[in-house]
Amino acid sequence: MSWWSRISNAMQGERLNREIDEELQAHVEEAIASGRDPREAHRAFGPTLRAREASHSVRAAGWLESLLADLRFGWRQLGRNKVTSAAALLSLALGIGSCVGVFRLIDALLWRPLPISGSSRLYLLSRKITGLYGKPAEDNYWATPDFDLMRHAVRSQADLIAISDADRTDITWSTDDDMEKASVVYVSGSMFPLFGLQPSLGRLLTPADDRGPGASPYAVLSWDCWNHRFGRDPHVLGRSLHIGNQDFEIIGVGPRDFTGTEKGTATDLFLPLNTSSLAPHDSVTWHHTFLMLKPGVNPATALEPLRQHLAAVSHAFEAGCSTCVRGMTRAEIARYLDKKLVFHRAGAGISDLQKDYRRSLGILGLLAALVLLIACANVASMMTAQAAARAQEMALRVSIGAGRRRLVQLILCQSALLAVLASILGAFFAAWSAPFVLSRVNSPDNPVRLSLPADWRVLLFGFGLILLVVLLLGLLPALRASAVRPVAALKGGEDPHSPRRLMHGAIALQVAFCFLVLFLSSLFVASFRRLENRPLGFSTDRLLLLETVAGQGQLPVVWNQTAEGLRAVPGVESVAISGWPLLGRIRINSDISINGAPPGPTPAFYLNISPDWLSTMKIPLVSGRDFSPHDSSPGAAIVNETFVRTFFPGQDPIGHTFAPVGYPYQPGAHQPLDKIVGVIPDIPYHGLREPSRAVYYIPFNQIDDQSAPGVVGFATFTVHTDVQNPLALATTLRQFIAQRHNGLRVSNVTTQLDLVRDQTIRERLLAMLAAFFAAIALLIAGIGLYAVLSYGVLQRRREIGIRMAIGSPRAGIVRLVTLDVFLMIALGGSVGVALGFGASRYVESLFYQVKATDVDMIAFPTFALLLTALVATLPAVLRALRTDPTEILRAE
Amino acid sequence: MARTDALQGSLDLLVLKILSRRPRLHGYAIMAAIANTSGEVLRAEEGSLYPALYRMEEAGWIRAEWIRKETGRRTRVYELTAAGKKQLGAEESRWQSVSLAINRVLREA
Known part of the structure; x- marks a missing residue:
């Protein structure tokens, strides 16, 4: 009161x-x-x-009164230099806004705990293994029988939870016709109770629901799905849904903010673990295993014994699992069993999005922080200039008895005013930019859902940032100003170089940071351009992809007839069938046996294709021929050049045979042979960034041991259209297939171009934002350079005038004005190079075919910086040269 | 100035006591009351009365209110709050013990 x-x-x-x-x-x-x-x-x-x-x-309250007076004074100071103040405000706002925006993304994706109880006690079970091509890798997936054994073994000290990846699954909600994609997660019944989650409606899954496929055909909707799919209809309970040939009954709706443990993905449907067809198999590792410590258990002492216990149980299970190691040699079994179980903290959830974007977000954070630092250095040198201009005022204040604390407060007030105003502008920028960046990560096939709440975490970060900015901006000028010696200043003879030294330091700092930003962004932009312009080896032009499923599978003849029907649709030029699209999410490999020998260490990937698929994709043949309708698999194969180099080095492969061996390999068993009929160039199979892999293509028509045709459960129609936007035909073709009533249904429509674009989402985003930050950094640094030089020329007007009067050449004047600054640029630039090399090592994995040591990667930032420096110094140099000595001397 | 020295440290006590007997007095009346009841021995220095009143107001011992007098001018009157009553008790007992001690010293010495 x-x-x-x-x-x-x-x-x-x-x-x-x-x-x-x-x-x-x-x-x-x-x-x-x-x-x-x-x-x-x-x-x-x-x-x-x-x-x-x-x-x-x-x-x-006296302190408040003086504060208010200082604020009013600071406000008037800002208003006096409107242009510089606006530049300072805008650059700070961009810096602060970018930092907060990146923080929101990093926090939401990587740091924010899941909305569950006990998130700090949650760990992920993983194991370090030797992966494909002998590289060390981590395997996060577990077999359900193994999980059951481990859960039982440690149940007195900790709880284990099984959660599968969210999988985009075709779901039929009620009638047979409306099939939709929804992300489905299989969970063990212990998850909901252990996470302390309460249902919004009905009940959630419990450990009793772990009984088995027939016993618990129950499904829990996420609140999110209930909201957008059912409009929060309370009568959703008891309704049934179908996945493949399984029926589930909806028994409840999850809590409002829980969207699963996979950050970036919103789960629609939770199903009991054991209703998955993968659950009973000893050799199928398919779900994650989380460990939750009991409350009050000290992780420092409890984790290691648990780890050893779990590792022993799992090792015993895998050693005794006959289907896991069947057909392996002794050495292979030893390698297979040689794994180390490790725990990872999982309180913030786990997802591929985190893995893919951890480094990218780190880099964005670094770039944003650098831009903020550049802006701070800029504004600090601007305030130093102002403070130097006010040296006499300060001296007067000190000599009539103003406390030095009061002077520091005066200047800190001004910087606080700037920082607060800038952060208000920055908040708008952050509010817009974070969702914008997130929307850029989105792709229709892989929607990203991440809540970006502006809560106390973001506010706290914002306040911390403001405090930091105030100190960065104000502390040095404030201390300088308060250290003023009244006698010297009032006499007009204080060391005229000291404010300039400070400003030169700021210039060097700005240039170093600016160079770093430019250097990193040129690396990212070059990476993206090289990735985007990389020759594909196939055409994406006007190609529509209809990913189609056939519940129980259909004979190839049905697929071929459907393709034939599609060809007759107006607007369609040609139609071919492949097992799945190139650069999609599916890749399957198998070991290759040549002449009955055991397979080598290098596997090959494959794709089944219909005749004309090559011509529809505009893939040329290097030698041999395309498949004919009479070819079938096994029997014929077309291989790529890497396949030839790997398995038939130095030979003409046409007419040779090889056998893809099913895993496990059984020596001496009859392996059906594929005869190579054609060779095509290397084309990217699963990713644009990966090196060329050995790939073989087999005919779409498959026959079994008795030469009877096998059924095909899913395939993709590759439709070459004659319209610019192939998606315009999507609805027509989808309906066309549905109306044939032959069991085929389109589950997803996309274009080959989109699949290629999805490959470069991260690189595009990084390149775009890095270029944005680079432009801002360059602009701010240019303004800073201009301001410092102008100030220097103004300060040294007398000196310049005298020098001119005694006959100093113009070159001498230019050197006088610019030498220091360019020395600072050189110093800052070399520091920037060193920083750049250091930073680029950390992000090498994000580059594509560029190296930090490439000449043009260093040349571009250097050139850009020098150009900016020239443009920024020109006005000051001209002003110096236009100095009229007589006028100066007369004024003295 | 012996008169003001005698008041040193006890102005709060006097103001609170006066206000406890007669609520809603303005500054001049408080000062006059102190002078009258003490037989003109104790006189608060007029200029320093107001900072003291404001200090006690900020401390929450007394509260003030503007009222309009018959002459049409406004005047600010003070009265005791509950916290002020408590404070008065404390100050009184402190004064009693101090004056008792002083008397004892005077007797013994």
Whole structure:
């Protein structure tokens, strides 16, 4: 109460003074009215001014009053230099906004704990293995029988939870016709209770639902799915849904903010673990295993024994799992069993998005921080210049008794004002930029859903940032200004170089950071351009892809007839079939046996294709021929050049045979042979960034051991259209296939161009944002350079005038004005190169075919910086040269 | 100035006591009351009365209110709060013990 009145009195100092005056006045009048002599009454009262001062300081918060006065003063200072203030404000706002925006993304994706209880006690079980091509790798996937054994073994110390990846699955909600994609997660029944989650409706899965496929055909909707798919209809309980040939009953809706443990993906549907067809198999590792410590258990001491116990149980299971190691040699079994179980903290969830973007976000954070630092250096040198101009004012204040603390407060107030105003602007920028960046990561096939709440975590970060900025901006100028020696300053003879030294330091710093930003962004832009312009080896032009499923599978003849039907649709030029699209999410490899020998260490990937697929994709043949309708698999194969180099080096492969061996390999068993009929160039199979792999293509028509045709459960129609936007035909073709009622249904429509674009999402984003940051950094640094040089020329006008008067050549003047600054640029630039090399090592994995040591990667930032420096120094140099010595000397 | 010295440190006590007997007094009346009841021995220095009043107001011992007098002018009157009553008790007992101690010293010495 009294604090409040003191604060509000401080806000209204004038009104308070009037009130006090009125009361004091009333006192004297009362005295006179009671019969005292007016002069005596006035004299007895004493000086009213002193009484008012004393009263005022009792009733108003003095520190606040001086703060308000300083703020008003700072505001006027900002208003006096409108252009510089606006530049400072804008550059700071961009810096702060970028930092907060990147923080929101990093926090939401990587740091923010899942909305569950006990997230700090949650760990992921993983194991270090020797992966494909002998590289060390980590395997996060576990077989359900192994999981059950481990859960049982440690149940007294910790709980294990099984959670599968969210999988985009075709779901039929009610009738047979409306099939939709929804992300489905299989979870062990212990998940909901252990996470402390409460249903929004109905009930959640419990450990009792782990019984098996027939016993618990229950499904839990996520709140999100219930909201957008069912409009929060409470009658959703008890409804059934179908996945493949399984039926599930909806028994409940999850809590509002829980979207699964996979950050970046919103789960629609939770199903019991054991309803998956993968669950019963000893050799199928398919779900994650989380470990949750019991409350109160000390992780430092409990984790290691748990790890050893779990590793022993899992090792025993895998060693005894006959289907896991069937057909392996002794050495292979030893290598297979040689794994180390490790725990990872999983309180913030786990996802591929985190893995893919951890480094990219780190880099974006670094770039944003650098831009902010550049802006701070810029504004600090601007304020140093202003403070130097106010050196006499400061000296006067000190000499009439202003406390030095008060002076520091004055300057800190001004920087706080700048920082707060900038952060208000920056908040708008951050509010817009974080969702914008997230939307760029999105692709229709792989939607990214991440909530970006602006809560206390973001606010706290913002306040911390403001504090940092205030200190960076104000502390140095404030200390400098308060250290002013009044006598020297008032005489006009304070060391004129000291503010310039500070500003030169700021220039060097700016240039170093700016170079780093430019260097990194040129690496990212070059990576993206090289990736985007990389020759594909096939055409994406007007290609529509219809990913199609056939519930129980259909004979190739049905697929071929459907393709034939599609060819007759107006707008369609040609149609071919492949098992799955290139650069999609599917890749399958198998070991290759030549002449019956055991397979070598290098596997080959494959794709089944119909005749004309090569011509529809515009892939040329190097030698041999395309498949004919009479070819079938096994029997014929077309291979790529890497396949030839790997398995038939130095030979003409046409007519040779090889056998893809199913895993496990059984020596001596009859392996059906594929005869190579054609060779095609290397084309990217699964990713644009990966090196060329050995790939073989087999005919779409498959036959089994008895030469009877096998059924095909899913395939992709590759449709070459004659319209510019092939998606325009999507609805027509989808309906066309549905109307044939032959069991085929389109589950997803995309274009080959989109699949190629999806490959470069991360690189595109990084390149775009890095270029943005580079442009901002260059602009801000240019403005800073301009300001410092202009200030220098203004300060040294006398010196320049005298030099000119005594006949100094123009080149000498130019050197005088610019030498220091260019030395600083050189110094900053070399520091920037060193920083750049250091930083680029950390992000090498994000580059594509570029190296930090490439000449043009260093040349571009250098050139850009020098150009900026030239443009920024030109006005100051011209002004220096236009100095009229007579005018200067006359003014002296 | 023996008169003001006698008041040193006890102005709060006097103001609180006066206000406890007669609520809603303005500054001049408080001062006059102190002078009257003490037989003109104790006189608060007029200029320093107001900072003291404001300090006690900020401390929450007394509260103030503007009222309009018959003459049409405004005047600010003070009255005791609950916290002020408590403070008065404390100050009184402190004063009693101090004056007792002083008397004892005067007797013994």
